[in-house]
Amino acid sequence: xxxxxxxxxxxxxxxxxxxxxxxxxxxxxxxxxxxxxxxxxxxxxxxxxxxxxxxxxxxxxxxxxxxxxxxxxxxxxxxxxxxxxxxxxxxxxxxxxxxxxxxxxxxxxxxxxxxxxxxxxxxxxxxxxxxxxxxxxxxxxxxxxxxxxxxxxxxxxxxxxxxxxxxxxxxxxxxxxxxxxxxxxxxxxxxxxxxxxxxxxxxxxxxxxxxxxxxxxxxxxxxxxxxxxxxxxxxxxxxxxxxxxxxxxxxxxxxxxxxxxxxxxxxxxxxxxxxxxxxxxxxxxxxxxxxxxxxxxxxxxxxxxxxxxxxxxxxxxxxxxxxxxxx
Numbered sequence: 001x002x003x004x005x006x007x008x009x010x011x012x013x014x015x016x017x018x019x020x021x022x023x024x025x026x027x028x029x030x031x032x033x034x035x036x037x038x039x040x041x042x043x044x045x046x047x048x049x050x051x052x053x054x055x056x057x058x059x060x061x062x063x064x065x066x067x068x069x070x071x072x073x074x075x076x077x078x079x080x081x082x083x084x085x086x087x088x089x090x091x092x093x094x095x096x097x098x099x100x101x102x103x104x105x106x107x108x109x110x111x112x113x114x115x116x117x118x119x120x121x122x123x124x125x126x127x128x129x130x131x132x133x134x135x136x137x138x139x140x141x142x143x144x145x146x147x148x149x150x151x152x153x154x155x156x157x158x159x160x161x162x163x164x165x166x167x168x169x170x171x172x173x174x175x176x177x178x179x180x181x182x183x184x185x186x187x188x189x190x191x192x193x194x195x196x197x198x199x200x201x202x203x204x205x206x207x208x209x210x211x212x213x214x215x216x217x218x219x220x221x222x223x224x225x226x227x228x229x230x231x232x233x234x235x236x237x238x239x240x241x242x243x244x245x246x247x248x249x250x251x252x253x254x255x256x257x258x259x260x261x262x263x264x265x266x267x268x269x270x271x272x273x274x275x276x277x278x279x280x281x282x283x284x285x286x287x288x289x290x291x292x293x294x295x296x297x298x299x300x301x302x303x304x305x306x307x308x309x310x311x312x313x314x315x316x317x318x319x320x321x322x323x324x325x326x327x
Contacts, residue, residue: 007125008143011109014123015044015144018082022105023053026089027096030245031162031197033088034063034072036111036133039155040087041071043146052076056096060242065196066155075101083107086121088133090114090294111136115285116294131171134159135179150187157188158197165249166198170280170298207237209247216251220320225251226261226312252276259284259319263312266303271311274301275319281326287318 015021023041025033033055041053053071075098084102089095090112095102102108110121113136115128127136134156141148148156160180164172167180184190201209208229216227229244244264252260258279264272273291275284277298284300291314293302304311 004139004143005125005127007123008140010123011111011125011140012144014083014107014109015049015085018049018107020050020080020082021052022081022084022098022102023051024084024086024089024095024098024102025055026094027056028241029055029057029060030088031063032132032134032159034059034066035155035157035159035162036087036137038066038071039134039152039159040085040137040141042149042152042155043141043144046149047146054098054101056098057241060245061202062197062200062242062245063158065192066151066158077101078103080104081106083109085109085111087111087137088113090116091118092120111140114295115297116289116300129171131169131173131176132160132163134163135176138179138183148183148186150189153183153186153188154193157183157190158193161193162197171296202239202243204238204240205243208233208239208243209250211237212247212250218254218257219316220323222254222256223258223323224261224316224319225254225257225259226263226316227251228308228312229262229264231265248274248276252278258282258323261315261319263308263315265308269306269308271304271306271308272301273304273311273315275299279326282319282322284322287315287322290318291315 023037025037037053041051044051054075055072059067059072078101084105092099108121110124113127113130113133117126138156211233212227216225218225248260248262259282260276262274266272275288277284283297285295285297288294288300288302291302291304295301
């Protein structure tokens with residue numbers, strides 16, 4: 001076995017000492033969150049642990065194929081757990097309703113790859129240079145020597161693939177491809193994953209995508225693309241919040257664009273922003289941090305209170321400032 005971070009040994013020691021375990025993910029879970037949660041949950045269930053897998057928000061339909069047994073559920077009560085493992089969650093607040101539900105716990109372990117992670121666990125394994133949390137879970141399972149079934153491989157491959165933009169983002173490293181290759185050897189079903197995740201969209205999402213192309217804006221010599229998603233847009237298209245995943249890529253991919261931003265109305269005076277950068281010189285994690293958010297150098301977000309137009313002006317001004325500082 002190759003050398004590995006000592007924190008893995010400490011985490012595995014806590015897992016072996018625990019019987020009742022809650023695996024938790026962030027609000028509005030994406031593919032890395034869901035895949036990491038389910039991959040670890042299935043591995044621990046095979047080890048005889050009593051495991052629940054909780055998310056505040058429902059499982060997005062595009063990832064339902066990973067969970068035929070309905071392992072992922074909403075929080076139920078506030079039982080006492082020997083151990084809570086938070087995955088892919090940069091702050092305790094992003095656990096949402098799970099936070100109060102896991103109040104009665106003996107230990108909290110925080111495993112994540114976001115550079116902005118606040119290290120809120122009793123044990124923290126934060127690998128900000130890694131492309132996905134799924135890779136961390138895979139490495140931990142390997143160190144533990146637990147078997148990886150085809151179902152676990154499906155979950156972890158989905159985690160790695162989605163958080164690297166199907167291996168297109170600059171965070172993708174040689175080890176990422178190695179991990180993906182190992183998961184394919186272990187039985188990951190590429191045809192099913194590709195069809196469910198990348199080649200099957202609801203009609204409501206297509207309507208929302210039509211809205212994207214009809215209503216996006218360009219500014220700063222076409223180097224900034226931005227778009228608003230209002231509550232009325234969801235009502236009109238029949239889309240839900242999960243249908244927004246990946247929409248920002250469509251405006252980010254416009255050739256002159258350096259930074260893309262989606263403003264999403266959460267409440268009349270609460271806006272969720274998503275930021276993407278195509279330039280190493282523009283760190284959107286730093287921009288998001290100005291508004292209490294975070295993420296990665298090329299992908300970040302935040303929730304901002306205030307009047308929508310004021311929020312837009314402040315965020316666009318911050319992006320313009322970052323662009324102006326580019327060499």
